[in-house]
Amino acid sequence: MSKYAPSLTKAHQAFLSDLFPHDGCVLSPEGLAVFSADASGERAMPWAVVRPETREQVQEFLKWADVERMPIYGRARGTGRVGSAVPSLGGVVVSMLRMNQILDVNEDDFVAVVQPGVVTADLQAACAAKQLFYPPDPASVKISTIGGNIATCAGGLKAVKYGVTRDWVLGIEAVLPGGRVLHMGGRSHKDVVGLDLKRLFAGSNGTLGLFTELTVKLIPLPEASASVLVGFFDLASSMEGAKAVFRAGVLPAACEFMDGPTIQAIRMGDDIPLADDAQAALLLMVDGTQKGVDAEVRRMVAALESVHPVSMEVGSGAEAEALWDVRRSISPSSFRIKPDKLAEDISVPRGSVGQAVAAAHDIGREHGLQVLCFGHLGDGNIHVSIMHDGAVQNEVESAHLAKDVVFRMALSLGGTISGEHGTGLTKASFVSEQLSVDELQLMADIRHVFDPNGIMNPGKGL
């Protein structure tokens, strides 16, 4: 017998409708369907969706959920790629989107205090208006929320210089199952009193509690930035190019790469500012003061030239945006090759990226599929897209087999099966290949400390 409530009773429905009046509680099948999936395509119908507007509602709700052994799935914009927000055991989805106030952007304390449902780009804009900067920028930044970003420890383009989301979290207010409220950390930039619970919550994927207020660290907004798109004859040269930049003492704010198949896919529909014979490319950005940026660009260009690129474009402002359009076009362009893809995000030690990409290409060939590799070279985080046709059964099977081999390849290089997407449902079966039995047991025991009845985001194999 499951330890969870088997269904949502009439009494449960009445409780939820009462606690979340008007359209704060969704029970209709059409309404629920909207909350059944995330960007992974995984899908499971929740029994109810609730939309809290206050911390007090979250407390009452989690008190009830714990008593009722109700599976609970925190959710914001549903942009996750691995099914972490999918209510795989039914239960109640909690949409945090109505808790969407920016409470403070503070130029003296260099912090922002926000509710979890704030879209990260909106937070960044509010910061920029005061010449402040919140650096983490997952690709989804314009649509995903700060709560979701912290729950998943979102990565992004600028992690090579600025770190990932967890590095910017100073304070978390969260409600635990049973309704206890924790105020972890706060506005102090340094704090070493006790275990670092707030960092444990970052990346915990809603398994420990629900966020109700978040405090993040800010820095001064860099005055200027510039970008360089540089093409190479082959992948190995592009890796050498990146090494030359770092060796020249430049820490780029972004250091992206794309392989030959990725460039080809873009070319199938778009003109791009890369030489025709480019079989690999780097897209680098530096930021800082205008004069510092000018100096770093000169140094970066000199370093790249030493590796004999086939083309190089430098730009700032609108010109830089045109270069970044190439990066942004990768995902839509990939579907020119095949209508479907498995989009993975392995991460490997930085020096092994070339080897990992070559191995991914081989794996694709062995499975009769085209594999595109691109992503965050600067931190070893490779997006591996295994292109296939979902209507062709043996391609689907091959793609899934290839994905398994890609994961094992990453692990064999000392890497990880996920640099930024998480494991959710789609990688659940691989977690035990990366983590030891001891680690998994310790993680389960830690979750049990916060959530003794296991109601928070259950069914994810973690």
Add this chain to the structure above:
Amino acid sequence: MSKYAPSLTKAHQAFLSDLFPHDGCVLSPEGLAVFSADASGERAMPWAVVRPETREQVQEFLKWADVERMPIYGRARGTGRVGSAVPSLGGVVVSMLRMNQILDVNEDDFVAVVQPGVVTADLQAACAAKQLFYPPDPASVKISTIGGNIATCAGGLKAVKYGVTRDWVLGIEAVLPGGRVLHMGGRSHKDVVGLDLKRLFAGSNGTLGLFTELTVKLIPLPEASASVLVGFFDLASSMEGAKAVFRAGVLPAACEFMDGPTIQAIRMGDDIPLADDAQAALLLMVDGTQKGVDAEVRRMVAALESVHPVSMEVGSGAEAEALWDVRRSISPSSFRIKPDKLAEDISVPRGSVGQAVAAAHDIGREHGLQVLCFGHLGDGNIHVSIMHDGAVQNEVESAHLAKDVVFRMALSLGGTISGEHGTGLTKASFVSEQLSVDELQLMADIRHVFDPNGIMNPGKGL
């Protein structure tokens, strides 16, 4: 009855002498005395000291210690300021100083792999030889170890730009009570598989396990740096000066301040490059490419001039070292005022530093004692030195009373009782004023997951 072994029996001694042959096991009173204290002055005699050289020894040892319910105190150079390494319940001190190999400094992966007993400055030098940079630099960097730095989540001068020690930890191999070995994280710069156990170990003060191997993130070594020492008429102007620098878009690598009493204490014995009427000073550093640094210095100087400083010295290389000598002279100079001090390290929201320093001065006056404030303005981390004469009983009492009021003042400003030293023995009684009953219980429960018998660094009130 205590849950711990009441003493070290002959059989225990024989086991330890066998596992740690030659001088690997210390049992003589003179030998043990060396390991009884740390830089806090707190003191308690251990029953034995062991000096492992291999992970296997650590495993065997922690298997035995768990069975025997033996209190265990990990220790490196004993530079801690709060008694965290002091064996307050007796038991066995584990000196990690013989595990002191730099195993890898890797220019391709941008990581270093080290044993815990490596002195942090030695690691930094090994990195610098390859044009790589490990930024965290606690004041003790020349004598303290990377293992101790990670165990305490050491802060330091450069945290304002580069973050604290925990932000640089990629992988931790640790042995748990009972002898299980955990390999958490590794050489990947990004990893979001499972809860972030390695960051939980960072700052856990030896309460979860003993480190045997550590992997830290590196970046390219900045080519250049420059420093500015600037004097102001009063504390409020110095705070305005720092604000002006940040407002100008400069993120300094270090942003230190010192108050009037601190400047006076230095002047009692040294000539310093500050105008005679300086009643507060800032010491700022920027780093990066040479041209970037030049540009940032110009901008910083312009920003500071807008606040009408009374003096300003700019330097790089040896000239900068002369400016930093002022900072380094603070601690020895303070004893010109009184022979003893309570040296605290509160942290407050950055914008409240001026208010906190003024309050600390008031508290000193009310207790008839001189209080010096200096430290890491950039991250709100203030070193408060309460000067007194330890031979005069009522001064000692006043100093301790003043310390209590300083802690409560920090908490009332939304700050913390420790930005980087930790709480150990000296602040143990204040932990419950900062952390809630729920947080304390959760932390205890998490420690119980790793250390069910509570043998790791017990007796610290945390």
